[in-house]
Amino acid sequence: MTTKTAPPTPAKPPGENRLRRTFSALGAAQAYIGLVLILAVGIATKGDIFLNETNLTNAVGAFASRGILAVGVTLVILTGGIDLSVGSLLGIASMTAAMMLSKHSLEPWQIVPICMVVGAFFGFLNGAGTAWLRIQSFVMTLAMLSVVRGLDRQVSDNVSVGTQIAGPDGKLTPQAEAFQLFGTPGHNLFDRIYYPVLAFIVVCVVFHLILTKTRFGRHVYAVGGNPTAARLSGVNVTAITIAVFTLSGMLAGFAGPIDAAYSASADPQAGQSYELDAIAAAVIGGASLAGGKGTIAGTFVGALILTLLDNVLGLNAVSDNWQLVIKGLIVVVAVVLQRPDLFKFFRGGSRS
Amino acid sequence: MTVLTMRAIGKSFPGVRALDGVSLTVAEGEVVALLGENGAGKSTLMNILAGVFKDYEGEIEIGGQVAHIHSPKDARRHGVAMIHQELNLVPELSITDNIFLGRERTILDRKSTEARSAELLRGLGLDLSPRRLIKQCKIAERQLIEVAKALSQNVRVLVMDEPTSALADAEVRRLYAVIRDLTARGVAVIYISHRLEELEEIADRVVVLRDGTYVGERSEVDRDELIQMMVGRPLGEMFPRADGGGAGKELLKVEGLSVPGEPGTGRTPLREVSLSVRAGEIVGVAGLMGAGRSELLETIFGVHRPAAGSMSLGGRTYRPRSPKGAIRRGVALVAEDRKAQSLVLGNTIAFNAGLPSLRRFLRFGMVDARSEQAAVERQVNELRVKASGTRFTVGNLSGGNQQKVVLAKWLLTSPSLILMDEPTRGIDVGAKAEIHALMSSLAAGGKGVLVASSELPELLAMCDRILVLCEGRITAEFSREEHPTQEAILEAAMARQKVTTL
Numbered sequence: 001m002t003t004k005t006a007p008p009t010p011a012k013p014p015g016e017n018r019l020r021r022t023f024s025a026l027g028a029a030q031a032y033i034g035l036v037l038i039l040a041v042g043i044a045t046k047g048d049i050f051l052n053e054t055n056l057t058n059a060v061g062a063f064a065s066r067g068i069l070a071v072g073v074t075l076v077i078l079t080g081g082i083d084l085s086v087g088s089l090l091g092i093a094s095m096t097a098a099m100m101l102s103k104h105s106l107e108p109w110q111i112v113p114i115c116m117v118v119g120a121f122f123g124f125l126n127g128a129g130t131a132w133l134r135i136q137s138f139v140m141t142l143a144m145l146s147v148v149r150g151l152d153r154q155v156s157d158n159v160s161v162g163t164q165i166a167g168p169d170g171k172l173t174p175q176a177e178a179f180q181l182f183g184t185p186g187h188n189l190f191d192r193i194y195y196p197v198l199a200f201i202v203v204c205v206v207f208h209l210i211l212t213k214t215r216f217g218r219h220v221y222a223v224g225g226n227p228t229a230a231r232l233s234g235v236n237v238t239a240i241t242i243a244v245f246t247l248s249g250m251l252a253g254f255a256g257p258i259d260a261a262y263s264a265s266a267d268p269q270a271g272q273s274y275e276l277d278a279i280a281a282a283v284i285g286g287a288s289l290a291g292g293k294g295t296i297a298g299t300f301v302g303a304l305i306l307t308l309l310d311n312v313l314g315l316n317a318v319s320d321n322w323q324l325v326i327k328g329l330i331v332v333v334a335v336v337l338q339r340p341d342l343f344k345f346f347r348g349g350s351r352s
Numbered sequence: 353m354t355v356l357t358m359r360a361i362g363k364s365f366p367g368v369r370a371l372d373g374v375s376l377t378v379a380e381g382e383v384v385a386l387l388g389e390n391g392a393g394k395s396t397l398m399n400i401l402a403g404v405f406k407d408y409e410g411e412i413e414i415g416g417q418v419a420h421i422h423s424p425k426d427a428r429r430h431g432v433a434m435i436h437q438e439l440n441l442v443p444e445l446s447i448t449d450n451i452f453l454g455r456e457r458t459i460l461d462r463k464s465t466e467a468r469s470a471e472l473l474r475g476l477g478l479d480l481s482p483r484r485l486i487k488q489c490k491i492a493e494r495q496l497i498e499v500a501k502a503l504s505q506n507v508r509v510l511v512m513d514e515p516t517s518a519l520a521d522a523e524v525r526r527l528y529a530v531i532r533d534l535t536a537r538g539v540a541v542i543y544i545s546h547r548l549e550e551l552e553e554i555a556d557r558v559v560v561l562r563d564g565t566y567v568g569e570r571s572e573v574d575r576d577e578l579i580q581m582m583v584g585r586p587l588g589e590m591f592p593r594a595d596g597g598g599a600g601k602e603l604l605k606v607e608g609l610s611v612p613g614e615p616g617t618g619r620t621p622l623r624e625v626s627l628s629v630r631a632g633e634i635v636g637v638a639g640l641m642g643a644g645r646s647e648l649l650e651t652i653f654g655v656h657r658p659a660a661g662s663m664s665l666g667g668r669t670y671r672p673r674s675p676k677g678a679i680r681r682g683v684a685l686v687a688e689d690r691k692a693q694s695l696v697l698g699n700t701i702a703f704n705a706g707l708p709s710l711r712r713f714l715r716f717g718m719v720d721a722r723s724e725q726a727a728v729e730r731q732v733n734e735l736r737v738k739a740s741g742t743r744f745t746v747g748n749l750s751g752g753n754q755q756k757v758v759l760a761k762w763l764l765t766s767p768s769l770i771l772m773d774e775p776t777r778g779i780d781v782g783a784k785a786e787i788h789a790l791m792s793s794l795a796a797g798g799k800g801v802l803v804a805s806s807e808l809p810e811l812l813a814m815c816d817r818i819l820v821l822c823e824g825r826i827t828a829e830f831s832r833e834e835h836p837t838q839e840a841i842l843e844a845a846m847a848r849q850k851v852t853t854l
Contacts, residue, residue: 213718215710222707225696232655232685232693233708233761234676292698 034284034305034334042312049315056311057194058185061262063307064196065090065183065255066274067300068203070281072123072248074299075207077282079244080224080291081137085126085144086252086278089119090271092152093256098161098266101179105165108178108257116253122148123249127242137245145275153268160267163260182261196258200303203251208296220244224291280327281306284334305330355380355415355540356401356509362409363396370396371408371564378509378542381535385543385555389582389752389780393564394544398511401542402434403427414508431508435498435515437778443487447473450486451501472500476530490642492523499530510534511542514778516550520640520806521842528554548575549809579781600631603800604652604670604769609661611651613824620644622651622824624661629769629800634791636815637804639845644824645804646688649771652802653685654678666768679708684762688773688804690751694758697747701739701757702728704746709764731760736786752783759790770794772803776810788814808838820844 042050049055060067069086076083093115100106100114122144129140165176172180180187183196211217222230223240231237252271260266285302287294306327313323356378363371371393378384386394400408403424412419419430427434441450448462448469456465469482476496486494495515502510516524531541531554543555551558552573560567560581567581605628613621622644629635639645650656652663654672663670665681672678675685687693695704705728706713713724728742735756739749746757755775762770772791776784791814795801805811811818820828820841828844830836 213721215714215719218703218707218710218719221699221703222696225699226692228693229695230707232653232675232687234674234679235707236674236676292696 032301034330035301035308038305038308038312042308042315045312046315050312055315057197059307059311060200060304061183061185061194061196063277063303063310064200065259065262065271066277067200067281067303067307068251068255068258069248069274069278070299070303071203071207071296072251073275073278074282074285074287074294074296075211075220075244076137076248077279077287077289078211078220078224078291078294079241080227081130081241081244082279082289083123083126083141083245083248084138084275085122085141085148086248087271087274087276088145088148088152089122089249089252090255090259090274091266091269092122092148092155093119093253094260094263094266094270095152095156095161095256095268096253097179097257097260098163099155101163101175102161102165105173105175107175108182111179112254112257115256116250119253119256120246120250123246123252124242126249127245130245131238131241149272156266156268158268160265162265164264179257179261180264183258184261184264196262199254199258203254204296204300211296216240216243221292224293226292277306280331283331286338302334353380354378357413358397358401358410359413360410361397361400361412363400363405369564371400373410374561374564374566375410376542376559376566378540380538380540382556383531383535383541383543383554385545385551385558386561387545387548387551387558387578387582388561388567389782392561392582392780394561395513396564397561398434398513398542398544401427401432401509402511403432428505431506432511433502433505433507433509434511435495435502435513437513439491439494439498441486441494441497444485446483446485447480447489447497447500448482450497451504453501455505468504469500472504473497475503476500477526492519492526495519495523495527496530499534503534507539509540509542511544513544515543516545516547520642522640522846524550547807548573548578551578582781600633600798602628603631603633603666604629604802605664606652607662609648609651609658609663611647611656611658619656620647620824622647622658625821625824625826626661627819627826629802631768631798631800632795633817634795634801634803634815636811636818637802637821638806638808638811638818638841639804639821640806642823643821643845645821646773647824648821649685649773649802649804652678653683653771679765679767682766682768684708684765684767684770686755686758686762686770686772686775688777690754690758694761695746695754697745699746700743701732701737701746701749702742704757705732705742705761705764708761712764727764728760731764732757735760735763735790750780752779752786755779755783755787759787767799769800769802772801774805775803776805776807808841811841812836812838822847 069090073083073086096115096118097111100111126137126141126144129135130137163176163179165173167173181189181195189195189198211220219230219235219240222233222235223237227237259270263270281302282294282299283289283302284305285294285298285300287298309327309330310323313326354377356376358374358376360373360375361371362373374393374397376384376397386397388394399405401412401421403421403426406422412421414430414432419426421427421430421432442453445453448466451469451472452465466482473480473482476499478493478496478500480489480493486497489497499510515527519527535541545551555573557569557571558573558578559569560578562582570578607626609622609625611622613619620642625648627635637645637648647656651658654674654677665683670681672681672683678685691697702725706724710719710724713720713727725742732742737749737753737756737760739753746754749757775791776787779787791801791803803811803815816832818830818836818841819826822845827847828841830841
C-alpha cells in the first residue's frame with residue numbers, strides 16, 4: 001500500500017471518524033448481530049432449503065408489505081408519536097386495489113396511486129387529529145384503526161374480493177394478469193425481480209435519503225428530540241407532524257396492492273395486527289418510542305430479522321404459537337441490548 | 353458541634369476524575385457555601401452525600417458516627433436531605449402527597465398527613481392549602497415545599513443546589529429567612545450558588561472547589577479573591593463593556609404591544625409595551641419573576657400573538673406569525689431554559705447548531721453536510737466550545753458549553769437582532785465573562801441586542817439602556833448616562849401598587 005490511499009479532505013474527518021459515522025447511520029449494531037445469528041441458525045439447521053434465492057425472496061416477499069409499513073411507522077416514531085392504524089390502512093388499500101381491479105378493470109399503474117391517495121388521506125386525518133386537536137397519537141391512531149377496519153368491512157360486505165379476475169374467455173383479464181406482478185409468488189418483473197422485494201428496498205433507500213440528507217429529515221429528528229426547541233428554531237412542528245402521519249398512511253396505501261396480489265385476494269381482515277410487526281421492526285432496529293432516535297437502515301435490518309426468523313422457525317417446523325412467543329422475546333432482548341446502562345445497573349456501577 | 357464530616361472523598365466517572373480527596377466539615381447551625389465553576393465537583397460531592405452514587409472513595413461521618421451512605425434511603429435515614437436544582441416534585445400530585453412521597457403508610461391516612469403538612473407549610477410562612485396540586489404552585493413556592501419535605505423527615509443536614517437561580521429578589525429574602533430559622537434550630541445547611549453577592553449575606557463560610565479538588569475556604573467574602581480561587585487565575589474584568597459606543601439607526605420599534613395572558617399556564621399578560629432597539633445597542637430588560645420579561649422577548653420572536661400594537665424591524669412592518677417568520681427576518685432568541693427550549697439534548701453539536709440555518713446549506717434540496725459541518729466547526733471554535741468534536745452529544749456538555757452551542761446556533765443564522773433571555777443563568781464565571789464579551793462584540797458589529805436578566809449587576813454593566821417591567825408594563829427606563837442604581841431599578845420593578853390602582 002502506498003501512502004496515497006485517501007485524498008486530502010478540507011476538514012479533518014479521519015477514516016475512523018467517518019467509519020463511525022457510517023456505522024451509526026446504518027443503525028444499531030446489535031441488530032446486525034441478531035441478523036447474523038439468525039442466518040447462522042438457518043444455514044446450520046436447513047442449509048440448502050434456507051439459503052437459496054427462491055426461499056429468501058419468498059420470505060422477504062411475504063414480509064415486504066409489513067416492512068414498508070415499518071418504514072412509515074419509523075417516521076412517526078422518530079417524531080415521538082406512534083401509528084397503530086397502518087394495518088387497517090393497508091387493509092382498506094388492498095380492498096381498494098381489488099375492487100378497482102374487479103369492478104372497474106383499472107390498470108395496475110392506475111391502482112397504485114389511487115391506493116396511495118386513500119392511505120395518505122387517512123394518514124392526514126391522523127396527523128390533523130394529533131397536531132391540531134392535540135389528541136395523543138396513540139389514541140388518535142387507535143381510533144383510526146377501528147374506524148378504517150369498520151369501513152373496510154362495510155364496503156366489502158365482509159366478503160373477500162379476489163384479484164384473479166377471469167374474462168369472458170375464461171382466462172385472466174390483462175389487468176389481472178398484470179396485477180399479479182405486484183406480488184403473486186412466481187410472477188416476476190422482467191422474469192427476474194420479485195416486485196415486493198424491490199418495492200421494499202426502494203422505499204427504504206428513498207426514505208433513508210430523505211431522513212439523512214434533507215431539511216425535512218433533520219426537522220423530523222428535531223421534533224422528536226425536543227419539540228419546543230424545534231419550534232423555537234423555526235421548525236414548523238405542526239406541519240412536520242401532519243407530514244409524517246400522511247407519509248405513513250401513504251406507504252400503507254402503497255403496501256396494500258402488494259398484500260392483495262400476494263394473497264390473490266383482498267380480505268376484509270387483511271393487515272390485522274401488521275402494525276405490531278411494523279413497530280417491532282422499528283424497535284428492533286434501534287428506534288426509541290420517546291422520539292428522536294432511530295434510522296431507516298435499522299428498521300430495514302429489524303424487518304429482515306423478523307422475516308428470516310419466521311422463515312427459519314417455519315422451516316424447522318416450530319409451531320405458529322411458539323413463533324409468536326419467540327418474536328416477543330426478541331423484541332425485549334433487542335431493546336435491552338440497546339441500553340448499555342442497564343448492564344451497568346446489573347453490575348452495580350450506577351451513574352446519574 | 354460538628355455534625356457532618358466528609359473525609360478524603362474521591363469519585364471517578366469513565367474518563368474523568370470528578371473528585372479527588374475532598375474533605376468537608378459542617379457544624380450544627382452553620383451555613384457553608386460550596387463555590388466552584390461548572391464541573392468543579394460541587395454537585396458530585398453533594399450527590400455522594402445524598403446517596404445518589406453507590407460507590408465512591410472516602411468516609412462520611414454524621415453526628416460523630418461513620419455513616420454508610422450508598423442510596424437516597426441511607427441518606428434520609430442519616431438526616432441528609434437535598435434540594436436539587438431541578439426540583440423533584442410530581443406536578444400532578446398535591447403538596448401533601450409530595451411531602452410524604454415514598455413514606456406513606458400502606459393505607460393512607462389523609463387527615464393526619466394533611467394536618468402535618470399544613471403545619472409544616474405554616475412554619476415556612478406559606479399560606480397554601482395542603483391539597484393544592486404542585487403544578488398550581490409557583491417556582492418559589494415549590495422551593496419552599498421542598499424545604500418542607502426535608503423538614504418533615506427530621507433533617508440534620510440540608511443541601512440546597514442553586515436554590516435562588518429561578519427566584520426573584522423578594523422570594524430570595526423569604527428563602528433566607530427560612531434558612532436562618534433552620535440554622536437557629538441547629539440544622540446545618542450546605543448551599544451551592546453561583547451568585548457571589550448572595551454568599552456574603554447567607555454563608556458563614558465559603559469552601560471553594562476547582563477541578564474536583566479542594567482549593568481553600570474563607571469566612572469573609574472577598575469577591576475578587578473568591579473568583580480568583582475558583583478560576584485559578586485573576587479574571588481581568590467581569591463585565592468587559594466599557595462604554596456604549598455609537599449606536600446606529602433604529603432596528604426594532606415596538607409600539608403599544610399588548611398580549612393577553614393565559615390562565616392556567618401563569619403566563620403574564622403584556623400591557624401596552626413600547627420600546628426601541630438601535631443597531632449596535634444593548635438594551636436590558638429588568639423585572640421580577642412574572643414581570644413578563646420572557647413573554648416580551650417571546651412575543652417579539654413570534655411565539656405569542658399580540659392582541660394590539662405594532663412592531664417594525666429595520667424600518668419595515670414586522671408581524672411574525674411564528675418563530676420561523678422571526679428567524680427569516682433576522683431575529684434570534686436565546687431562550688431562558690436552554691435544556692427545555694433550546695437544545696435537542698440527545699443529538700450532536702452539529703445537529704443543534706445547524707438546525708435553524710439549514711436553509712443556508714441546501715443544495716438541490718439536500719443538506720450539503722460538508723459545508724454545514726465546516727460552518728458549524730468554525731462557529732463552535734470561535735466561541736471556544738470545549739468538546740472533542742462537533743459529533744459530541746450536547747447533553748454531555750457542561751452548562752456553559754451548552755449555552756455556547758445555543759449561541760453558535762443563532763450566530764449561524766446571521767441575525768441582526770438578538771434576543772437573550774437570562775443568557776448567563778447557571779453557568780460558571782469563566783463562560784459568563786466570555787458571553788459578556790460576545791455580547792459586546794455583537795453590539796460593536798452593529799447588531800441589536802435585547803437582553804432580559806434577573807442579575808442587576810449584569811444589566812447595569814452591559815446595557816446602554818435598561819427597561820424595567822412590572823406586571824407586564826414598562827415602569828421605568830434608565831440610560832447608561834443616568835448611572836442608575838440597583839435600588840432605583842428594584843423600586844421600579846416593584847411599582848406594583850401604582851399599576852393596580854390605575
